[in-house]
Amino acid sequence: MSRFARWYGANPLHLLALVSSFALTGYAMVRLFAVRPLAVALWFVGAAVVHDLILFPLYSLADLTVLAVLRHRAARVPRLPWINYVRVPAFLSGVLLLVWFPLIFALSTPYTGATGLSEGGYLGRWLAVTGVLFGASAVSFAFTVRRARRRGADGGRRAPNGEGTAR
């Protein structure tokens, strides 16, 4: 038992669970890959690659860039971290785009013919939603700035060790 654990790296139940899972995976994969094996495999692995090695680096880089800009400007007023007022609407607009991009960019050829509905208009709707999100974010940031200023004006140093000192 302990010799097995040393050799395998976990207890036998771990192996049992994985082997039974692989049995089912194999059974399903034989059928999944039955018709166009290469293309399906490409999709299956490609799905993870596109996310892990393309989508993730892209959004991380965008976030880090904004963060760096924030850092360089941090000394100037307003001393409030505004990154989340960009990050949140960008994230929300981004997930909408990620899910509905075929309709937004009118990529689906059969859509109009099949449903009797026009495919135009989705781009406009997405842009409008994005505009509303960033607009709402800007308004809420303006309120935060005003509140902070007012607090600074009548409270002086009494303000809690707030956002400005977070970094």
Next chain:
Amino acid sequence: MDRDGRPPPDPSGGRTGARPRRVRPRLLRMRDRLGRARAAVAHRATRTAARLRAVVRRARQAPPPPGPFRPGFWRSPLRGPWLTSVFGLVLLAGIPVLLVTGLLSYAAYNPGLGPPDDQTPDKGVLGFYLFDWPTHPYWLYRLTQGVHVTLGVTLVPVLLAKLWSVLPKLFEWPPVRTLAHALERLSLLTLVGGAIFEFATGILNIQLFYVFPGSFYTLHFYGAWVLAAAFAVHVALRLGRMARALRSRDPAAELRTDLAHTRPEPPDPDHLVPAAPRAPSMTRRGAVGMVGAGSLLLLVVTAGQSIGGRLRASALLAPHNRDPGSGPNGFQINKTAAAVGVTPAHVGPGWRLELHGHGPALVLTRDRLLALPQHAAALPIACVEGWSTADQHWSGLRLTDLAALAGLPHAGSVLVESVQPPGPYSSVLLRGNQIHDPRSLLALRVNGADLSIDHGFPARVIVPANPGVNNTKWVRRLTFRA
């Protein structure tokens, strides 16, 4: 090994003993050989194992390659077992619902009836649970498939957040520590690949963006089983760790923690918590809230296409968020007549309904059908793509009456064939329980008007709780079977 196991062809000479003379030496020699072979194999195995261990040791001692393989690369102060577990908990609740509703949808297509309904004839044991899809309650498929699609769309931000939270693990160094570790990583590849594959194919299919390699039906079905296998083992192996991580922090306190007081989680054995975290620019409640807001937003811009009514217009980005027209036939269309190649010539005055069953076939004109006793039913159209309509008021002939007319009042199934050129769902088998439900109709009219050509004029099937595409339009032949 095989060679050693076979007895030698010529047993000769040997020692005497209690056992038959000719067998003993053979046995001994075999035992001898076996022993030697075993020793050689064992020797080789220990040598290989030692060499492997040396390689692993060397790899472990070698510094990781630069970039994401270095622990200092990952600096988000929010990554940690608690945050991962919060997202994991949501997926633990959501993904089983997706699997169950998905498998229900598979059953709803009646693959157990064989062709043409069965598009996965090699399903084998994966169809072990199949049952006769019921017609009660009539909104069953509308509910299960609406939940399946809407929930799937809604979970996208959570899936992304979960993957973000564990991404450093993709680059852990050394890449393989033990056999257990290697197997688990292989299983994680099928988990992540399977999850993204299922979400991607589903989301592309509901937008009719058919870029995936093959039939959506088979890809999404078999892909679901790959995901289910990996998901089950992942839950089995990580449930305890998740529960411990969730208990490690008080959610109420987490909700009160502002940015100034946000600290990284304590170091964890899985190294999710970065070694050199950046100063936080977002609270944990902010991160969870942002992901939740993403889900909520997707829910709002999607759910209306399944709920219908006034909420349909709220589904700003969903494919079926507005009606294609007005009037009695102004409700959602899955495939227009033109899209599947049905022309007015197919359904003009020359159209006839053929009724096959026991005895000679009956051929009926539409006027003749209208002269027979008409029945009404209020039923929705519910599509596998997740959208559905409110109840429409259909009228026409009961399928059970047509079965009796065809001479098979207790028909066990009916093959419904459309005038549309051969293609997906141009013919379909319905089961006995679907034929004999009094609300199952061969509809001729809807909402007080004749069917429009896009809704299946001159006659279409409508069955309670049936997936939309199995409610065949432009019916030309009904073949009842015992």
